[in-house]
Amino acid sequence: MRLSCMMLAFFYGATVVSAAEPYEAFLQAHCIRCHGPEMVERNLRIDQLSRDFKSGVDGHLWAEIVERINAGEMPPEDEPQPSENEIAAVIAQLDTRIREGRAARMAARSPVAHYRLSRQEYQNTVYDLLGVRYDPAQPGELNADPLWHGFERIGSQLSLSPSHVERYYRASEIVLSRAFPEQPVESQTIHKSAAEIRYDGGKRQQEYLDRFGIKRPLRALIFPGRELQALRPHWFSTGASKSGLYRARLQISGVRPPGGQTPHLRIGKRTGEGTNEGLIELDILAPEDKPEIIEFEVFLEMPTSLDFNVVVTDIISRDKGAHHRNILGGSDYVFTHTSETTLLNPTGPKLFDEDGNGIFSFVLLDWIEWEGPIESEAEQATRTGVLPSADASVEVITQHLNQFAKRAWRRPVSNDELLPYIKAYEEELAAGEDMASAYQIALLGVLNSRNFTYLVEGDTQSRERLNDWELASRLSYFLWSSMPDQALFDAAAAGKLTDGELANQVDRMLSDPKIDRFVNDFPRQWLQLHRVGMFPPDGNLYPEYDVWLEASMREEVKQYFREVFSSNLSIDSFITSDWTMANSRLCEFYGLPAPKASGPQKVALRPEDHRGGLLTMGAILGLTSDGTRHRPVHRGVWISEAIFGKTPPPPPANVDPIEPNPPDSPKATIRHKIKAHTQNASCAACHRNIDPLGLAFDQFDAIGQWRTHERVEKGTGDDPPVDPSGEMPDGRGFADAEQFKQLLLEDRDQFLHALIEHLCSYGLRRVLTVDDREDIGAIVEEAKRHNYQLKDIVRAVALSDIMKKR
Incomplete structure (x- = not known):
């Protein structure tokens, strides 16, 4: 039986802290032969990894090595096997070294962190701030956000270029002109x-x-x-x-x-x-x-x-x-x-x-x-009182601007910070502008400050935890993709978020209509739905595919997630279910009874429908295709990332692509062709963990249609039958997608761990590291106590210790 890293560290900690050689001897005996100068599996050279654990340069790789040794994946079965005591010692040694560097790495962080708002967040924020609708995705508006594995809010990716500055300025002009038009707008x-x-x-x-x-x-x-x-x-x-x-x-x-x-x-x-x-x-x-x-x-x-x-x-x-x-x-x-x-x-x-x-x-x-x-009354009320009266003094102007900046910057603001904007206001007045126009110049400055376009965490002194104002913003941008509302601001001002009030605020936020933004945004980013339609299917091969079917497929995923979340169902529903959310077009495509009303409806599924859960939805099956054929390796990589939270390394540069079937050769399936990769030693280690995950869905073609034979355009003989059978990396076998999904249910803890990591990356706006493992583990245990129910999992993340840390 493999012992957990934490238990091993407890039992062996006093011994391994002073020992420098045991893990090196273990690596030399059991690891370097496959991950050293003579052979480099998975592009990993253990002999070249940094031993400076405090710097954390290769900390994620060392953590993966610990995980694989503890899981029995390293060394492989055909290599000499270490004893349980040897495994326990090396895991404890490495785990202790990783832990030792954690405090040093935290101390080395910069005092202040900046996370730029995504386009969607900017749109939501100006609406909640001023009741104004603005579409940043229109041509010529804000730049598209770079993606990291589907996520569009990772801070390290969201840089600011000169073109961004110019477009932000134009966007704020549009927002203010709509909030305060020169002439009243009549409907x-x-x-x-x-x-x-x-x-x-x-x-x-x-x-x-x-x-x-x-x-x-x-x-x-x-x-x-x-x-x-x-x-x-x-x-x-x-x-x-x-x-x-x-x-x-x-x-x-x-x-x-x-x-x-x-x-x-x-x-x-x-x-x-x-x-x-x-x-x-x-x-x-x-x-x-x-x-x-x-x-x-x-x-x-x-x-x-x-x-x-x-x-x-x-x-x-x-x-x-x-x-x-x-x-x-x-x-x-x-x-x-x-x-x-x-x-x-x-x-x-x-x-x-x-x-x-x-x-x-x-x-x-x-x-x-x-x-x-x-416009609703609530939208109009949002900007009530933003403009001061025409005869307001500079002191009153400053008070109004301070209240606006406090909401826009999501924290208390000193009048000294507003001096440049007040000066710009006074200069506009001196140049002959009326009060309203001059004051909007000051508002324009506030909206173009980095305090608005960025979430700012930290101050001049390094600290480990967020203050109440920063926590309020982190929670609101996690659950609402926008700024805090007045109730959340009030709780932050009273210093209650770090006290017992936090749970009440999170429960209120989960029940607010603005939670729809999370329901729409998170699954789109987590499941990488931006890839749906990236390679439009060939119309000659798939004449039944159209843009409405594509839109219906996307909507199925979104509405399915909404149903699981709002009903607080177990995350098992993401793996398999006897229902889905489909409109008339999708029912036609899946061969299901037509719904009686337009729009997505909850539709019952039978075993012969071959659907249920996310993995057999048309959108998921199609996003890993290239428009002409399915790609089982890409499907396997997607499952590895989305379901298990593990991103395989990129393939070697010299791997030959899959060639079309020669006209004079017997028709062969893609499964048969990718077997060649498993003969390559540098490819085999990854493909044995990836290929079965994708091949399990070989009974679905490039657009997600059910089939029994693979259509091969060229070659001799009949189209070959598909074979969806395979083995999981741990040796458990499956005959088809349904059996594969049952094995995934047995691995629900791995899926839960991965889902929580995706939620945390989304909420924290950063890539997780080895330093987050204990916090993630605590959320996993809390989620398991609540029977893996989705809304409870999101609540556990929002209330977790990791959400309170910088």
């Missing part, structure tokens, strides 16, 4: 009928209907390939002051052909061919004679124009849509109801077959209404 409501949208008013078409005695109103027919404007720039008065939140209502229905897809409507911006940049995605389930009224809200940068576009990929729609486009798009094609198309358009192309069924999916629009920009 407008615009109602457009189908006749106005489709027929430019429809006067001539209505005369045609009257002549035939048709009483039904004109409707806009939207079919694949046909774009119809949903919002035109001149409907609202132009100008940036009109940018904001808009509410839309539309009456709509759809027609679905037998065996075809549910009609789907995208409302978005024109990007060349079609409206690929979707702002709103809607599955239309209402039948023609029972249209539904759909309402949604969307942020719009004005002036702008939006289009309707029907998105489907079934073969009928793809063939017929382009053929009908010109004729059906003309003003002479009048539409009111499917039962009247023959009468009204005897020479037009057929929309329906002899049985009255639609020949492709299309959408029927009756009217649309836009209202905006709209």
Whole structure:
């Protein structure tokens, strides 16, 4: 039985502290042969690792060596095995040396640490600070955030360049102009009928209907390939002051052909061919004679124009849509109801077959209404009192600016810190500006200070722990991706966060609607969902794949995480479950019964559906593909990182890529081809731990479809059957993905440990080190006491000791 490092250090500590040679002798006898000058497995040279444990240069590698020796992975089974006493001694020796360096490394840290806000955090912060909506991801706005294993908030990655400074300044100007416009912004409501949208008013078409005695109103027919404007720039008065939140209502229905897809409507911006940049995605389930009224809200940068576009990929729609486009798009094609198309358009192309069924999916629009920009009372109240009165003295101006800076900088502010901004205010007044304009220059300075764009932790003297104000910000940016609210500020000002009030504040934050930001952001970063669609699937190989399916796959992951979190389910649900969250499009793709309502619904799964948990979701299976084929090695690396929290080393530079199957050779699976890597000694050590993790899902192709045979484009013979069997690194075997997932459940403690590390990296905004192992272990034990339930795990992280440390 392997003893834990902590127990070994306790029993052997007095002996090993004074011994310098035992671990060197062990390494020479059992490790250097595979990790030394003669052989370098996994690019690790143990003989070249730094022995200066206080510097911590190679501390993470030494920690991994301790872990692998303790787990029995080093030395491998085919090498001479050390005794239990030898293992105990070397682990204790190395573990003690690592611990000895911890205090020295802490003392060596800089007194102050700066963590720049990500784009998403900047957006949330200016909204919570001033009630202003601003989209930093728009072209020309804030720079994209560099990623570290999917995380976009790691401080060491978020540098500040001259281009950042310029764009931050412009962003703060936009934010202040929207918060304090020169003229009051009035909301407008615009109602457009189908006749106005489709027929430019429809006067001539209505005369045609009257002549035939048709009483039904004109409707806009939207079919694949046909774009119809949903919002035109001149409907609202132009100008940036009109940018904001808009509410839309539309009456709509759809027609679905037998065996075809549910009609789907995208409302978005024109990007060349079609409206690929979707702002709103809607599955239309209402039948023609029972249209539904759909309402949604969307942020719009004005002036702008939006289009309707029907998105489907079934073969009928793809063939017929382009053929009908010109004729059906003309003003002479009048539409009111499917039962009247023959009468009204005897020479037009057929929309329906002899049985009255639609020949492709299309959408029927009756009217649309836009209202905006709209603001809630809470948003308006956010900036109440920010501007002083027009006759305010410099003292009053300073007081107002101090209160604003205190919230913006998330800490107490001295008036001396504000002197440069007050001076700028006075200079603007002297130059002839009115008070409001001059004061906004001071506000502009506050928003461009590093105290706003950075989370600042520490001061002139080194200290180990955060103060209450810093802890308030760390908690709020962990759970809300934004600044603290007033209740959290008040608790920090009273010095209560380091006392018993912390648990009450965390519970309140977990119940606040702003927790949706965590629910949306953390799984996206943890699971590296930015990679979904990075390599668009080949349309010839996967004609059933479209942008709506891709968006539906992403939404499944997000809504699934939301359900596990809000219901406080066990993290076992991430590995396997008998349910998922799917909309109509995804149900069609998975072969599940269609939901009765639009949007993601909780759908029951059967064993024959081959789904359940994160690992068999289309988004997860697709993000590790290259657009033409699945990549089991990449799938294995993803599982190693996301589920086990271990990043394999990069492959050697001279590894040959997997070549396409030769036309004159028997068709071979990718599994067969990657076996060649296991024959290479420098590759075998990693591949034996990676490949089985990915090969377990070989019954899913590049877009996550279930299959029994691998499609091989070239070669002789039939497509070969897939083989999802394999062995875990510890020798346990599995026959397929389901058995593999059951083995993962047996390893739930490893998964729990990895998930907590991901949560801590997200919350602490840094990469974890060997110095964090004890704190992580304490959170793991707390989570296990709460039966591995997700919300309780997040709560344990928020309340943990590591969250209170600098």
